[in-house]
Amino acid sequence: MTTMVPPLAVDIDGTLSRADRSIDPRALDALREWPGPVVIATGKALPFPVALSQFIGIQARVIAENGGISIVDDELLVHGDRAAADAVVQEYEAAGYDLGWGSLDLANRWRETEIAVSLDSPLDPLTTIAEAHGLEVVDTGFAYHVKSPTVSKGRALVEVADRLDVDPASFLAIGDSENDVGMFETAGVSYAVGNADESAKRTADAVTDGSYADGFLEALEKASR
Known part of the structure; x- marks a missing residue:
């Protein structure tokens, strides 16, 4: 029996990185090999997740600035001020x-x-x-x-999911911080990595044993079983 792989929404800093904020190359390989749609969702400015997507070799589907701006299938969505x-x-x-x-x-x-x-x-x-x-x-x-208090990764994920013609609740979300809470509440399944702050851990469906990129890889492995 084949397990359906969910679309993925994932944070960068503290989730794809090591403790020193450098990106763990294993995480990049895992994103490139993920068989479903991948959305990079970050607090960073828009050029950073776009460049990351290009260097990984995946389509630039990104949520930046904590949901203030996003790109999906060549459409730019602006929500902040x-x-x-x-x-x-x-x-x-x-x-x-x-x-x-x-x-x-x-x-x-x-x-x-x-x-x-x-x-x-x-x-x-x-x-x-x-x-x-x-x-x-x-x-x-x-x-x-x-x-703006009306801006969040969760609200942006709803917009992105609509453009992808998928249910926001079908997403697997992985992150580490307060700004990931809205994304966790929107997604169907959510993991906070082991180094996550308390608000993220409280909201997530599960917390990984591993921290940083180790936790991200652990979450992918558990979600694809």
Whole structure:
């Protein structure tokens, strides 16, 4: 009897990576060999998952900026509002705080729908200012993301699944962070890798024994049984 392989939605940082954030090459091979559709879902700016997909050799089906922007089958879907996030940053900087990325700021250079702030920068004033502007701050474990509360990986996954003509609940989702919670709630089966934060672990259907890419590979193996 042949097991149907589900479409896959997977995070990058902390899920396909090692602890030092470098990508584990075993994860790239596993994504290329996965027989169903693969959606890379990340908090990174759009060029990063697009480039990753190209280097892996899979079709660029991506959710970026925590659901603020996505690409599926050559269609660009935009859900977030960079101008609103910029207003928060202006007030944050006027209060004497810094985004923490240095003058070049590669974290935000190509970001279109939100702003990322270094974890070394003060969180409390950022949260207060964001809330005053009707936005929220999400801690992905790698940065604080200032974004619309209506934007999430889960909502974007619904849009992507519609374009792929598949049920969002048919997806297998794998991730490690608070920003993966919406994706876990949308997908039919979800795994948090062993290094995941508590919100991801609470929401996921299962938590892997392995951490980082080891956990990702473990989840794939269990899901394809």
